[in-house]
Amino acid sequence: MLPAPxxxxxxxxxxxxxxxxxxxxxxxxxxxxxVRLTRELFEVETVLISxxxxxxxxxxxxxxxxxxxxxxxxxxxxxxxxxxxxxxxxDAHLDPRFVxxxxxxxxxxxxxxxxxxLYSSDNQPIGTLCMLHPQPRGLNQQERLRxxxxxxxxxxxxxxxxxxxxxxxxxxxxxxxxxxxxIDPLTQxxxxxxxxxxxxxxxxxxxxxxxxxxxxxxxxxxxxQVNDQFGHAGGDQxxxxxxxxxxxxxxxxxxxxxxxxxxxxxxxxVHDAGELSHIAxxxxxxxxxxxxxxxxKPLPVTISLGTALLLSGENQGxxxxxxxxxxxxxxxxxxNRTVHAEPAI
Numbered sequence: 241m242l243p244a245p246x247x248x249x250x251x252x253x254x255x256x257x258x259x260x261x262x263x264x265x266x267x268x269x270x271x272x273x274x275v276r277l278t279r280e281l282f283e284v285e286t287v288l289i290s291x292x293x294x295x296x297x298x299x300x301x302x303x304x305x306x307x308x309x310x311x312x313x314x315x316x317x318x319x320x321x322x323x324x325x326x327x328x329x330x331d332a333h334l335d336p337r338f339v340x341x342x343x344x345x346x347x348x349x350x351x352x353x354x355x356x357x358l359y360s361s362d363n364q365p366i367g368t369l370c371m372l373h374p375q376p377r378g379l380n381q382q383e384r385l386r387x388x389x390x391x392x393x394x395x396x397x398x399x400x401x402x403x404x405x406x407x408x409x410x411x412x413x414x415x416x417x418x419x420x421x422x423i424d425p426l427t428q429x430x431x432x433x434x435x436x437x438x439x440x441x442x443x444x445x446x447x448x449x450x451x452x453x454x455x456x457x458x459x460x461x462x463x464x465q466v467n468d469q470f471g472h473a474g475g476d477q478x479x480x481x482x483x484x485x486x487x488x489x490x491x492x493x494x495x496x497x498x499x500x501x502x503x504x505x506x507x508x509x510v511h512d513a514g515e516l517s518h519i520a521x522x523x524x525x526x527x528x529x530x531x532x533x534x535x536x537k538p539l540p541v542t543i544s545l546g547t548a549l550l551l552s553g554e555n556q557g558x559x560x561x562x563x564x565x566x567x568x569x570x571x572x573x574x575x576n577r578t579v580h581a582e583p584a585i
Contacts, residue, residue, distance in 0.1 A: 242337040244292075244318020247365070253321075254294060256364035260402045261411055263291055263298050264419040266496075267428040269488050270397055271301035275369075278390055279303055282383065284373040286348060289394055290317040290355075291367035300398075304372070305348060306476065308425050314341055317368040320355040324365050326384065329353040331376035352377045354384075356391040361399050369394050406493060413441055424498040426476055427483035435497045435505055439556045442495055446509035453509060453550040454516040457563035458486070458523060460502040461542045461575045466534070474534045478541055481532050489526040490519065505560075513549055513580055520545045520578045528576055542576035551583060 247253055257263065275287040286304030290297045297315040299308055312318050316338065320327035332338040332351050344350050355370035369391040379387070401407055414422065414437065422434035430438070446453040460466075460482060467475040479502065486504060487496055495507040506523065510516045524543055531538040546566030550559050566581035573579065 241314070241339075241341045242319075243313040244315050245322045247322050247324075249364075253292075253364045253366065256360035256362055257291060257293065257366040258416070260360065260366065260398055261407060261416070262300060262398060262401065263293055264416055264423055265300070265410065266423060266430055267301065267484070267487065268401075269492075271394065272303075272484055272487070274390065274393060274397075275301045275303045278369070278371065278387075281386065282371055284352070284371045286372040288317075288370050288372070289358075289367065290315070290370055291358075292318055292321045292365075297367070300367075306426075306473075308428065310343065314343060316341075316343075316350070316353045317355050317370055320357050320368050320370070321365040324357060326357065326388070327353065327355045327368075328379055328384075330378045333376075348372060349374045351375055354379055354387060356387045358391055358395050358398070360395075366398075409441070409445075413438060427479055427498050429483050429487075429496050429498045429504075431497065432499050435495075435499070435507070436556070438495060439507070442507045442509070443550065445493075449509060451509040451511060453507065453559075454513075454519075455548050455550070455559050455563045456506040456508065456516070456520045456523065457499075457546045457548075457560070457567045458504040458506070458520075458543050459545075459567055459571070460527075461544055461571075463502040466539070466541075470534050470539075477534055478532055478539070482527055482541065482543070485526040486523050489522040494519075510549075513547070516547050516549060517578055517580055520547050524576070524578055544570040544575045545578040546570055546581060547578060548581035 271289055275289060279287045288299045289301040290299055296309045296312050297317050329335050330352060332344045338344050350372050352373040355368035357365045358367045358369060360366050422430055422437060424431040443453050466478050490496055490506060497505040499505050508519055524545055528542040531540045544567060546563045548559055548563040548566060562581040566579040570577050570579040
């Protein structure tokens with residue numbers, strides 16, 4: 241195996257990646273949509289937005305692969321970044337650089353790879369938009385141009401994101417090292433620790449906008465049955481898909497958290513209880529309206545939700561407890577529904 245080399249100007253390249261402030265951040269709808277469409281367009285098993293960090297490649301968006309990162313020295317993308325040019329490997333079994341690579345000889349058993357470098361605004365290669373497939377194949381000229389065009393869209397989004405207000409708020413809240421401990425590795429959502437970290441920030445943001453802070457507490461219905469029928473791999477797939485669907489139902493500034501297991505929390509700034517319930521219903525329909533596909537079988541999945549608005553004098557624990565009580569009522573009343581916690585609950 242030939243390890244991925246480092247470019248001669250590696251320090252400048254790494255600084256360009258660091259300046260984007262994107263590594264170890266939650267999944268984002270735009271990029272999740274783009275990798276899904278790329279997979280459908282090229283009919284491959286896996287598509288990744290891979291960012292080449294100091295000693296790893298970290299996936300900002302992924303479909304068809306369960307892991308969030310792999311070592312840099314075994315990465316195909318590292319070769320594309322070092323060469324500053326697209327890399328197409330039609331059959332890894334026939335390429336001496338990769339034939340004994342552990343991701344070729346073991347999962348995900350790569351045979352075909354195509355990676356288009358992604359560049360920062362100062363023209364440093366920071367990663368790739370790449371495709372993986374377990375059978376050999378090639379790319380014609382038109383397909384290569386399509387992959388390049390899709391990579392340009394990724395570059396544009398990452399550059400716009402780096403100057404957005406949301407990214408600025410993120411930089412003020414936590415640095416990169418702190419973020420690593422605040423991301424759920426399976427769903428690439430914020431975790432319970434992040435909820436504690438960001439609650440005060442979200443409350444201050446809502447107050448400054450003249451809005452109220454609302455909390456949506458969701459729990460996937462009968463999730464144990466999914467694990468029993470499809471195993472934990474199937475359960476993980478449902479959790480991943482559920483997180484993507486809920487993220488798509490929320491607004492860009494809403495905070496979505498995997499609390500643990502099959503439980504999720506959304507913190508949202510709203511005008512009133514009606515708006516809060518409307519957002520929760522969007523989440524419920526995003527999960528339940530279309531069956532998921534697990535082990536090539538359609539699987540109906542539903543979610544029960546409890547909502548609550550923060551009251552004067554309440555803290556985070558009080559709000560969470562009232563939303564949890566509303567969630568309990570939603571379960572008791574038949575599941576797959578939203579119940580709002582009135583102040584008396």
